[in-house]
Amino acid sequence: MTIRSVRSLLADDPDVGAGNVLTARLALGLGLDEPLLTFDTPVDGHPAWQPLTLRELDRAVRARAAALHALGITRRDPVVVYAGDAADHVLSFLALTRLGAIPALLNPNVDGERAARYIARLGAVGVLADPARLAALAGHEVGAPLLPEIGTLGSGDPQAAPEPYRHWSGDPVAITHSSGTTGMPKAVVHSHASLYAAIRHRLRLPRPQGQDRMLSALPAPHAATLIALNLALSSHTELAVLSRQSGAGVLDAIEQWRPTGVIGFAATWAELAHHDLAARELDTVALWWNTGDCAHEVHIRRLIATGSRESVTREGRVRTPGSLFVDGLGSTEMGHSHFFITHGPGTERYGRCVGRPHAFVDCEVVGPDGEPLGPGEVGELATSSPTLALGYWNDSATTFRTRIRGRFLTGDLMYRDEEGYYYHVDRAMDSVELGDGKRLFTAMSEERVLAARPDVADCTVVAVRDGERVVTDVLLILAADADPAADRTKDVIAALEEAAAATVRQVLVVSGDDIPLGPTGKVRKVLLRQRYLDAAAGAR
Missing domain, CATH: 3.40.50.12780 (ANL, N-terminal domain)
Known part of the structure; x- marks a missing residue:
């Protein structure tokens, strides 16, 4: 059996999905002792940057599954995972899905107050968190019991892990959340089949150049990380997952x-x-x-x-x-x-x-x-x-x-x-109607400004309807060697479409600290718009 045949067997097996790739892959018995998954932090006694083989990964997952099973976690139980290290998210996802439970992965950059409100809305049976996130939740009502600190799960007995849950295609296998740039993140539920559908498609195609040794710079609690993980397991791709x-x-x-x-x-x-x-x-x-x-x-x-x-x-x-x-x-x-x-x-x-x-x-x-x-x-x-x-x-x-x-x-x-x-x-929420069939598109405006000014490293365009008028601010983050005193207003306005250019109030050089970001690094334009409206109201 070859890796190519492993890919074909997994792609053609209708029972394989996001909830059981690890066990399905192990059952094929190929490459069990070859390096596969690497974390940037130590976990369960395993050093940082030292790869886990498929066999070692299975042992770590069974240990955590046994510890969770001993806590009473079983199928259909939503369990929140709120931790800073990618290893805790990945291993907890694999362990919880082995039990048929539903891991609800929460970005560690969500502050404690918002995290508590988000958790309370989930109706989770428990919360797995690291010491820093447990401290962040202190004093907030989460509506679910706090389970033992997540780093202790690795001490479970792998031999005590129950047999893997048998998933059906529509079973929920993960809850991840939206970026939260407009406020409270939305809890999105994925199924055994939905998180694996694109992987199944990719496994039937030739493996592209560059996919044999992949570094994931994705937020660990995101659905994209779960897809990257299961693609790596299915195609025997070495994968390193970054925590930050x-x-x-x-x-x-x-x-x-x-x-x-x-x-x-x-x-x-x-x-x-x-x-x-x-x-x-x-x-x-x-x-x-x-x-x-x-x-x-x-x-x-x-x-x-x-x-x-x-x-x-x-x-x-x-x-x-x-x-x-x-x-x-x-x-x-x-x-x-x-x-x-x-x-x-x-x-x-x-x-x-x-x-x-x-x-x-x-x-x-x-x-x-x-x-x-x-x-x-x-x-x-x-x-x-x-x-x-x-x-x-x-x-x-x-x-x-x-x-x-x-x-x-x-x-x-x-x-x-x-x-x-x-x-x-x-994004529909970031664009503004200008009248006469015209509309201001902030993302396209940013594209135009960046193309026009090579000395600009990044750009954020914020458009606000203030009464009858539309006001636009263009915020520039400069390249390291750029002159901060140079006036770029003329070039910026020239780069924009005529209707959008007419709304520009100011072109400002800012630092990265001036741009509010959501947990995944997206700009929170809704907050920038509110800042403008608040300032305008205060000036009246």
């Missing part, structure tokens, strides 16, 4: 661990682009894999100028400078990116193009009445896919409000061209 996603930390990890591919969110690529990438040892990276929000062209170009990839020439296979960047668009609710496009040295289809839909996606751009729009018309993305989450936990009203004719309304404003390529222009 700062640009400097990711670069250090690349130099230390030497991956062939890196997977992350747009916010991390923006942070990486702030650094002098030519001065870092990134030569092993052949692939940058983006999910969530689509990435900005300037950040993509800086990344693909680094690394190296294998190319076929008349002289045979050679290593050539430059890497590839796979972009797309996804969300927690979508379960996986629904689009993809590959950028490399020489490619030119940018302008917030997210590519074409994956083969497992059925989508359309719709107007306010829910009817499909034609090429070039901007509307909201409505999409259907086996990867879609089941809905929002304990919130059927929001679940049904975001559905239309069997499709999920993503809140993304997009259009498609005549060739079937899709372009993302903004």
Whole structure:
């Protein structure tokens, strides 16, 4: 049996899903003692940066499952996991799903007060947390018992673990949450089948260059990490999972661990682009894999100028400078990116193009009445896919409000061209109606500003309707060698569409500390808009 046949067997087995990949993989008996999963922190007596084999991973999971079973955790029990280390999220997910329980993974960057309110709404049977998060929850009503500190679970007896729960395709296997940029994060529930649907599709395709040794710079509690984990288990990809996603930390990890591919969110690529990438040892990276929000062209170009990839020439296979960047668009609710496009040295289809839909996606751009729009018309993305989450936990009203004719309304404003390529222009909540059929798209405006000013490392455009007028502020974070005293207002206004440019109030140079971020690194534009409205009200 080969790794290729393992991929085929898992892809063709309808009983395999996100809740049982580990046990299904073990049953095939191949590569049990080869390095597979690496964490950046010590866990359960295992050193940081020392890979776990499949056999060692199974033992660690069974130990935690035994400890949880002894606490009375059983099938269908929602259990919150609130910890800073990626290892605790990954191992707890695997242990809880082995029991048929439902891990509710909570981002450690959510503050204690909001975390407590979020947990109370879940109706969880217990909370697994590390000492720092237990302290953050102190004094807040969480509505669920606090279980023993999460780091103690590894002392369980692996032999005492019950037999793995037998999952059905529709069983809930995880609750993750939205970015929380508009307020309280929404609890999104994924099924055994939905979290594995895209993996099943990928296993039937040739493994892309760069996927043999992947570094995950994704937030550990995110659905994207669970997909990356199960893809690694299914395709025998070595995977290292980072607990934190700062640009400097990711670069250090690349130099230390030497991956062939890196997977992350747009916010991390923006942070990486702030650094002098030519001065870092990134030569092993052949692939940058983006999910969530689509990435900005300037950040993509800086990344693909680094690394190296294998190319076929008349002289045979050679290593050539430059890497590839796979972009797309996804969300927690979508379960996986629904689009993809590959950028490399020489490619030119940018302008917030997210590519074409994956083969497992059925989508359309719709107007306010829910009817499909034609090429070039901007509307909201409505999409259907086996990867879609089941809905929002304990919130059927929001679940049904975001559905239309069997499709999920993503809140993304997009259009498609005549060739079937899709372009993302903004989130619906961040765009502003200007009248006369015109609309200001903040994300597209940021794209234009970044393209016009190479000395700008990142840009945030905030548009607010204040009475009858629309006011726009353009916030610039400069590259390290840029002149902070230079006036960039003229160039910024020239880069924007005429209707948007007319609304600009000020162009400000700011620091990263001035931009409020959500738990996953997304800009909280709703908070920036409220700051403006509060300041305007105070000045009246």
